[in-house]
Amino acid sequence: MDKESMLGIENLTKSYSGTIVLNRVSMEIKKGEIHALIGENGAGKSTLCKMIAGAVEPTEGTIVIRGTAYNRLTPKKAKEEGVTMVYQEFNLISEMTVYENLFVGKEIRKGIFTDKNKMMEMSRNIFREMGVDIDCTEKIKDISVAYCQLVEIAKALLEDSRLLILDEPTAPLTTKEIELLFRVLGKLKDRGISMIYISHRLEEIFQICDRITVLRDGNYIASLDTKGTTKEELIRLMIGRELSQEFPKRLLEAECDGTKTVLKVEGLTNGKLKNVSFELKQGEILGIAGLVGAGRTETARAIFGADTITEGEIYIKGKKVKVKSPLQAIRHGIGLIPEDRKRQGVMLWQSVSDNISLVVIQELAGRLLVNNKKEKALLDKEINMLNIKLQSVKQPVESLSGGNQQKVVLAKWLATKCDILIFDEPTRGIDVGAKKEIYDFLFRLKKEGKSVILISSEMSEILNLSDRILVMYEGRMTGELGYKDATQELVLRKASGM
Ligand SMILES: Nc1ncnc2c1ncn2[C@@H]1O[C@H](COP(=O)(O)OP(=O)(O)OP(=O)(O)O)[C@@H](O)[C@H]1O
Ligand SMILES: [Mg+2]
Secondary structure: OOOOEEEEEEEEEEEEOOEEEEEEEEEEEEOOOEEEEEOOOOOOHHHHHHHHOOOOOOOEEEEEEOOEEEOOOOHHHHHHOOEEEEOOOOOOOOOOEHHHHHOOOOOOEEOOEEOHHHHHHHHHHHHHHHOOOOOOOOEHHHOOHHHHHHHHHHHHHHOOOOEEEEEOOOOOOOHHHHHHHHHHHHHHHHOOOEEEEEOOOHHHHHHHOOEEEEEEOOEEEEEEEOOOOOHHHHHHHHHOOOOOOOOOOOOOHHHOOOOOEEEEEEEEEOOOOOOEEEEEEOOOEEEEEOOOOOOHHHHHHHHOOOOOOOEEEEEEOOEEEOOOOHHHHHHOOEEEEOOOHHHHHOOOOOEHHHHHOOHHHHHHOOOOOOOOHHHHHHHHHHHHHOOOOOOOOOOEHHHOOHHHHHHHHHHHHHOOOOOEEEEEOOOOOOOHHHHHHHHHHHHHHHHOOOEEEEEOOOHHHHHHHOOEEEEEEOOEEEEEEEOOOOOHHHHHHHHOOO
């Protein structure tokens, strides 16, 4: 092995009760490179990284860290070898300050007391080196997700990590925060730190990664230099075929009704929303654009009865209704597919079949929905269509890959009788091939005469899928555009309050 190698993986295999999820993968991470790991949902990316971080034990194979070979690692051993994985669910203690979190378990002491000043000073130095402006005395619960992530990275630096593993780090971040994160990663790279970077957003990979390794169905496919490859080639390697045209063709206006108003909200106001009014037509896909924090999710939650409104009215098919709880919303035919699947979408500990057999929704709706055979068949169809990858429907949802968990959430709602469906960031964490399936699906709903509210931070989705686009800024509606008039620039201007 050459000197330049940070990490070598040799024939690494993982199986769960006999099913192989990673099959004799070999690859190499060089010193000071940002190495992308890409592949469809369930390809084995997270599993591979967890083995490198010592959190999952390989079934077979070797991990070589700077020349030392291991057949199994523990999280402690991996850490000692300078490997740190930054998890989505952060390991920070929310009631403690930033600097206290950096020193948990390794507090610096002066006599019998902890040396607060010294720890604060060291913390400030680390963040200065990272180029991050943060108040180290703030509590974790008061800082944004983006900063939590940076605190995790700072912690790794303090522990002198040589290899950082970032699993979909940008998923919850705003554009500005992503820029900040990338600047930080650039600085770490200059210091010779290696990084493994997992993301479904290929643009990001072209922006910051030096090399790319592609996995497909647990198999190693290729490692390439970022320079010299293209998005199309990567997609082909990931899914094993060309992806025909990303967005489905628009339906002709004649094919969908578009005249009947199914939902009307007037003057919705609460702590986050200011006088939000709009109408949703039958068979319409209504896009809501805006920056993170603009009030899109809050609008969805208010309509779904998950948040209370202090003022405003909701009309469904012309009738004024009170929606005081999700239960009432579902009874009125409104479904919300939330962005935060971990907390609201599925019951992770339950099996896939329990989740999708509408148990959750039935509980919500007080057994309003009958779980008959027809619905079950419909559900199986959705699972098939969304191409959910699982070994068995009896598997707990938490043992599915991230993207497949998201698909379970979708499948669950799709089987309901709701005819107004609100999708909040439906493709977050979803691979390119499956995204296309979800787009096709939205068009199918439309064709069936259902109405969709689509909240998305991906501009191309908003522009290519919506019939009409509403733009929000600081809790208010700042614009409405027909799909023919909408451009990225116009939407962005309105989204930043211009
Ligand atoms: N504890 C477990 N028990 C059984 N199967 C598991 C377990 N953990 C992971 N798997 C399976 O291993 C496969 C690979 O999952 P992994 O999470 O590594 O995929 P991924 O590439 O990270 O996908 P995504 O992009 O969706 O996050 C999946 O089919 C998953 O269901
Ligand atoms: Mg994953």
